[in-house]
Amino acid sequence: MSDRKLKRALGIDFGGTMVKLGLVDERGGVRATASFPTGETRGPESWLDRVAQCLPRLGLPASPAALKPEIAGIGIGVPGFTDFERGFIYELTNVPGWAAVPLADLAERRFGVRTFVDNDVNAMALGECTFGCGRLYHHAVFVTLGTGVGGGLLIHNKIYRGAHSMAGEIGHMSIDFDGLRSPQGVGGLELYVGNRAIAQRAADALRAGRSSLLRETAANDPERVTPREIAAAAAAGDALSLEIFDFVAVCLATAFASIVYLLQPQAIIIGGGVAQAGDILFDPLRRHLRDRLSPVFADRVEVRPAELGNDAGLIGCAALALSIG
Amino acid sequence: MSDRKLKRALGIDFGGTMVKLGLVDERGGVRATASFPTGETRGPESWLDRVAQCLPRLGLPASPAALKPEIAGIGIGVPGFTDFERGFIYELTNVPGWAAVPLADLAERRFGVRTFVDNDVNAMALGECTFGCGRLYHHAVFVTLGTGVGGGLLIHNKIYRGAHSMAGEIGHMSIDFDGLRSPQGVGGLELYVGNRAIAQRAADALRAGRSSLLRETAANDPERVTPREIAAAAAAGDALSLEIFDFVAVCLATAFASIVYLLQPQAIIIGGGVAQAGDILFDPLRRHLRDRLSPVFADRVEVRPAELGNDAGLIGCAALALSIG
Numbered sequence: 001m002s003d004r005k006l007k008r009a010l011g012i013d014f015g016g017t018m019v020k021l022g023l024v025d026e027r028g029g030v031r032a033t034a035s036f037p038t039g040e041t042r043g044p045e046s047w048l049d050r051v052a053q054c055l056p057r058l059g060l061p062a063s064p065a066a067l068k069p070e071i072a073g074i075g076i077g078v079p080g081f082t083d084f085e086r087g088f089i090y091e092l093t094n095v096p097g098w099a100a101v102p103l104a105d106l107a108e109r110r111f112g113v114r115t116f117v118d119n120d121v122n123a124m125a126l127g128e129c130t131f132g133c134g135r136l137y138h139h140a141v142f143v144t145l146g147t148g149v150g151g152g153l154l155i156h157n158k159i160y161r162g163a164h165s166m167a168g169e170i171g172h173m174s175i176d177f178d179g180l181r182s183p184q185g186v187g188g189l190e191l192y193v194g195n196r197a198i199a200q201r202a203a204d205a206l207r208a209g210r211s212s213l214l215r216e217t218a219a220n221d222p223e224r225v226t227p228r229e230i231a232a233a234a235a236a237g238d239a240l241s242l243e244i245f246d247f248v249a250v251c252l253a254t255a256f257a258s259i260v261y262l263l264q265p266q267a268i269i270i271g272g273g274v275a276q277a278g279d280i281l282f283d284p285l286r287r288h289l290r291d292r293l294s295p296v297f298a299d300r301v302e303v304r305p306a307e308l309g310n311d312a313g314l315i316g317c318a319a320l321a322l323s324i325g
Numbered sequence: 326m327s328d329r330k331l332k333r334a335l336g337i338d339f340g341g342t343m344v345k346l347g348l349v350d351e352r353g354g355v356r357a358t359a360s361f362p363t364g365e366t367r368g369p370e371s372w373l374d375r376v377a378q379c380l381p382r383l384g385l386p387a388s389p390a391a392l393k394p395e396i397a398g399i400g401i402g403v404p405g406f407t408d409f410e411r412g413f414i415y416e417l418t419n420v421p422g423w424a425a426v427p428l429a430d431l432a433e434r435r436f437g438v439r440t441f442v443d444n445d446v447n448a449m450a451l452g453e454c455t456f457g458c459g460r461l462y463h464h465a466v467f468v469t470l471g472t473g474v475g476g477g478l479l480i481h482n483k484i485y486r487g488a489h490s491m492a493g494e495i496g497h498m499s500i501d502f503d504g505l506r507s508p509q510g511v512g513g514l515e516l517y518v519g520n521r522a523i524a525q526r527a528a529d530a531l532r533a534g535r536s537s538l539l540r541e542t543a544a545n546d547p548e549r550v551t552p553r554e555i556a557a558a559a560a561a562g563d564a565l566s567l568e569i570f571d572f573v574a575v576c577l578a579t580a581f582a583s584i585v586y587l588l589q590p591q592a593i594i595i596g597g598g599v600a601q602a603g604d605i606l607f608d609p610l611r612r613h614l615r616d617r618l619s620p621v622f623a624d625r626v627e628v629r630p631a632e633l634g635n636d637a638g639l640i641g642c643a644a645l646a647l648s649i650g
Contacts, residue, residue: 264487
């Protein structure tokens with residue numbers, strides 16, 4: 001197949017800080033990108049204006065009639081609750097002015113092409129399952145580890161969204177019936193392994209006088225240590241940092257064991273910033289997961305890092321429209 | 326449709342103590358039953374002999390040629406790990422002589438009709454989702470509470486069995502990353518809410534001198550109190566018994582909240598002996614589940630008792646063969 005004939009779609013990764021646009025082909029290749037700061041828009045109409053302004057920078061025509069033959073569709077991943085079937089945004093957690101927005105309809109009216117809207121983690125999961133290591137599996141669970149902990153479920157080769165498009169909230173699964181409280185419940189995984197929780201654990205230990213390589217990293221402000229720095233210190237053999245990642249691994253393994261017993265996926269695929277710690281995270285994670293599963297389950301599930309890097313979001317959004325989801 | 330023309334299937338509920346057989350029609354009506362003690366058979370061949378002996382008692386012909394036009398097939402639910410696709414039994418937890426048995430093949434050869442083999446909880450879940458209250462939902466989770474805690478998942482109107490037919494092991498989901506240990510892991514739900522755990526909680530309190538209506542029930546042996554008796558005492562206002570069911574409800578709500586965040590089913594349907602406690606269990610369970618979910622999830626999930634009673638297993642097994650699964 002000649003490269004010029006590959007089907008293409010516009011992926012829009014709608015983040016809390018930046019909106020990234022990418023023209024992506026059906027092999028997952030990113031052909032062109034553009035972006036604008038989320039804060040420079042005020043609600044859906046001005047957001048669509050900025051998207052329209054980006055089209056020429058992606059080599060795309062701005063008029064609906066000319067755009068339609070050029071792309072298979074538009075896929076938009078957003079940071080919040082959506083109804084995928086209707087392309088409807090219930091609410092975006094950190095972006096004001098986006099409650100109850102029928103974004104797919106608005107975009108279709110503006111651009112004249114089929115548009116799909118999903119939450120960003122489902123889009124990433126779809127990208128990873130279409131073009132990344134998830135393409136090897138029919139049943140897999142995709143997890144992002146960062147400020148929050150998100151999830152996407154691949155069941156029978158399709159993203160499973162539950163009864164109301166909100167499934168996959170792995171970050172709120174409980175790992176302790178008598179644990180930390182949040183508005184989402186008790187003992188939610190994210191409260192133990194989210195970026196802030198990891199950093200806080202280091203800060204608490206430093207303030208308590210614990211010796212550690214992190215003391216230098218932190219200079220005089222224990223609050224400044226990041227998960228990335230803790231991973232680096234762990235890689236250099238720092239005992240405190242290794243302990244912190246071991247605790248993160250125990251917490252993740254607890255939730256993952258529950259997921260494996262419930263769904264028996266072929267693989268758990270992990271992306272996001274904290275996953276970049278590599279073996280520092282994956283070694284204890286695999287060990288603790290095995291320790292928390294009966295061998296008949298442990299032998300049949302893989303734990304592996306996501307393959308798509310920085311463009312995972314963009315590629316996933318485009319995948320929504322490449323009619324593979 | 327005349328009653329005589331209803332499609333029928335043979336359901337076989339293979340329990341650790343008894344094997345129950347039932348001729349079930351496509352409306353879920355049980356037409357005839359028979360049974361034999363599991364312990365009177367020694368492995369697959371003698372088990373199939375006993376099944377054959379039961380056929381006349383169900384009004385069915387014993388010869389394959391005559392049997393084939395009479396029933397749509399045979400469905401067998403077993404207490405252990407199976408590969409549903411192949412109709413293969415990996416192992417039965419409490420029945421010796423049943424490791425690596427291709428039971429569907431053996432039964433098809435013996436009886437000349439299509440045979441399906443699944444684990445007993447999946448069969449019950451299918452029965453409840455076909456003929457019980459689960460027929461109202463496309464996405465539901467079925468849970469049995471008894472000696473063990475089992476589960477079955479309805480996803481897009483089908484029982485979901487995971488990558489290797491072992492999904493739905495809700496009893497091993499962890500509710501405490503630092504909790505009770507078992508060969509299956511750490512903090513498994515069943516260790517807190519299985520029959521034995523519930524009875525033990527009462528026994529411990531009685532031995533510690535706690536006053537309770539249960540003291541009379543127990544006579545001089547605290548170990549003799551059953552979950553059924555604790556439910557009765559709770560219904561009579563006994564403080565200890567109410568506390569025990571509140572604790573059971575907290576533990577169940579923790580696991581159910583995780584399930585709802587992960588899968589967002591429309592309903593959680595609960596069967597099995599402990600579920601017969603009725604409001605004594607369901608009232609605190611619904612309250613704690615709401616307390617452990619964000620309202621957007623809590624408002625969209627129902628918690629309700631199973632509708633099929635004692636015949637749930639039989640009906641579910643037959644449903645396997647009525648080609649609705």
